[in-house]
Amino acid sequence: MESEVLFDLANIPADPPKMRSICNKCERPSRVCWCGALPDPPLSPRNKIIILQHPAEEKRSLRTAPILHLGLKEGSCLIFKGKHFPGRNHELEALLQQPNTLLLYPSPKSIDLREIQSKHIDCNFNLVLLDGTWPQAKAMYSGNSILHGIQQIKLVINGPSNYIIRTQPTEGCFSTLETAAEALSILEGDNVYREKLITPLKSLCDYQLQNGAVSHESKEFRIKNNTYPKLVGKRLNKVLKSAEILQPS
Numbered sequence: 228m229e230s231e232v233l234f235d236l237a238n239i240p241a242d243p244p245k246m247r248s249i250c251n252k253c254e255r256p257s258r259v260c261w262c263g264a265l266p267d268p269p270l271s272p273r274n275k276i277i278i279l280q281h282p283a284e285e286k287r288s289l290r291t292a293p294i295l296h297l298g299l300k301e302g303s304c305l306i307f308k309g310k311h312f313p314g315r316n317h318e319l320e321a322l323l324q325q326p327n328t329l330l331l332y333p334s335p336k337s338i339d340l341r342e343i344q345s346k347h348i349d350c351n352f353n354l355v356l357l358d359g360t361w362p363q364a365k366a367m368y369s370g371n372s373i374l375h376g377i378q379q380i381k382l383v384i385n386g387p388s389n390y391i392i393r394t395q396p397t398e399g400c401f402s403t404l405e406t407a408a409e410a411l412s413i414l415e416g417d418n419v420y421r422e423k424l425i426t427p428l429k430s431l432c433d434y435q436l437q438n439g440a441v442s443h444e445s446k447e448f449r450i451k452n453n454t455y456p457k458l459v460g461k462r463l464n465k466v467l468k469s470a471e472i473l474q475p476s
């Protein structure tokens with residue numbers, strides 16, 4: 228009996244187990260929760276955002292689509308996860324077939340969103356965004372024929388992205404959140420989307436940078452400034468080196 232009590236006592240942990248508190252709204256650890264920076268009340272656009280999210284995107288720790296989902300009123304930002312669309316989702320199938328649906332996809336066929344907006348001021352659009360890296364987005368496009376019939380649009384944005392944690396492939400390459408915020412500001416004719424939806428992202432980036440994340444400039448910036456490591460490939464480097472050796476001094 229006594230030994231049992233001693234056994235129990237010996238097995239009481241010296242410190243209570245550490246519970247990681249998770250925000251039940253954004254589902255992130257409380258110390259990196261950005262909910263306090265969300266627009267309150269959520270913004271209510273007339274236009275709708277439809278995000279088709281690549282499965283790999285959901286696993287990233289710095290994904291931005293949830294900020295958009297929580298920053299807009301219910302039903303204004305719909306997120307569909309997967310690689311094959313519409314799948315068995317009839318709501319999505321109907322949305323993708325509506326004539327007022329636009330696909331943000333830069334290609335020779337795509338039209339500047341500002342041009343569309345200026346011609347159809349009273350129209351409400353469904354704006355489809357492919358959420359993933361550029362190769363993932365390209366694969367999603369080519370693998371889903373329902374997307375091929377949708378009017379393709381592009382955004383012309385100036386200035387570097389706020390989202391500087393991930394290396395951006397080129398200047399003007401924006402996160403899904405920034406792209407959607409910019410597009411909504413154009414379609415709604417209201418800067419509030421551009422300003423307020425980005426605030427949680429800024430606070431997230433500030434936190435990450437303060438805690439040791441490296442700020443990555445875009446490849447384009449690094450190539451221009453000769454700091455991009457893959458600027459000269461191995462083979463070319465060899466050729467250059469042998470040329471140096473062969474050069475008469």
Ligand SMILES: [Zn+2]
Binds near residue numbers: 250262
């Ligand atoms: Zn939160």
